[in-house]
Amino acid sequence: MADDPPKPTLAPEHTSEDVAIRHAMHDLAWLARTFVANAMRVTAGAGDPYRLAQQAFELGQAIQDAPSGTLVGHINDAIADAVSDGRREPGDFDDIEDATDDIEQAILRIVAARMLHQTVQVTRRENDLSTAICRLEDIREKNRREFEAEMAALRAKQNIKPSIPRKRRKPSVRVQPSRSVPQPNPIDEEAELAACKNTSEFIRKRQEQLRRARGED
Known part of the structure; x- marks a missing residue:
């Protein structure tokens, strides 16, 4: 037997025949339990599929080797109790x-x-x-x-x-102010043009004013 079942607890007043039946039913129930558990694992894609035939044979052999005083109902009850042992009772x-x-x-x-x-x-x-x-x-x-x-x-x-989770503040981006190009003082272009001898002299003076306003030599 590959899996060793736990030993049953028996009272001292039980007769030898009762002890033999209790042991037989306990072993039979354990064989049924291991067979069904392995079959369920195999169905789920795990377990040991190569042991199913051997486990089924051991279970059938245990049923045949049950003591003569064992009723069929006791065997069925032992197997049913073992199979349903994994489920919990209501309440x-x-x-x-x-x-x-x-x-x-x-x-x-x-x-x-x-x-x-x-x-x-x-x-x-x-x-x-x-x-x-x-x-x-x-x-x-x-x-x-x-x-x-x-x-x-x-x-x-x-x-x-x-507690209310605080909203994370977005980091502020400091925008550098753009440097504006200084503009020359407003002048009366018509009066200055009239004061100049010709148009080229007016343009030259105008350019000088722009350079001075920008700080150029």
């Missing part, structure tokens, strides 16, 4: 875990239905999966709103203002 967990358990069950049923090409069952279980996912999202949203309401009440009781 043992909160709403989120309850919805998560429904999601897990729907996924397992979808995989089983696909393996047997049961199209109708696949469609039904996919609807169950969608319903469970929506219920989980609703529960989380409800918990979020309740948490925010509790925090707001606590802040109001302690007179604490909610």
Whole structure:
């Protein structure tokens, strides 16, 4: 046996026959558990597919080798209990875990239905999966709103203002003022032109005024 099962706990008042049956059922349940777990992992793309045949053979051999006083119902119960042991009982967990358990069950049923090409069952279980996912999202949203309401009440009781994230100021860009070119003082061009002897002399004087205004020699 590749996987060693945990030892069963037995009371001292049990007879030798009871002890033999309990041990046989315990080993049988462990074989069923390891076989189903490996089959599920293989279905998901993991596990050890080369051990499935050996595990199935060991499980069948354990059923045949069960003590003579073992009822068939005991064998079936042991296998069923072992296979369903991974599931939690209702009422043992909160709403989120309850919805998560429904999601897990729907996924397992979808995989089983696909393996047997049961199209109708696949469609039904996919609807169950969608319903469970929506219920989980609703529960989380409800918990979020309740948490925010509790925090707001606590802040109001302690007179604490909610922190508002400060907006980051954009770095200011300093614009250098453009240097304007000095302009010559306004003059009466017609009067200056009349004072000059000709147009070339007027142009020369005008250029000199511009150079002096710019600080040129």
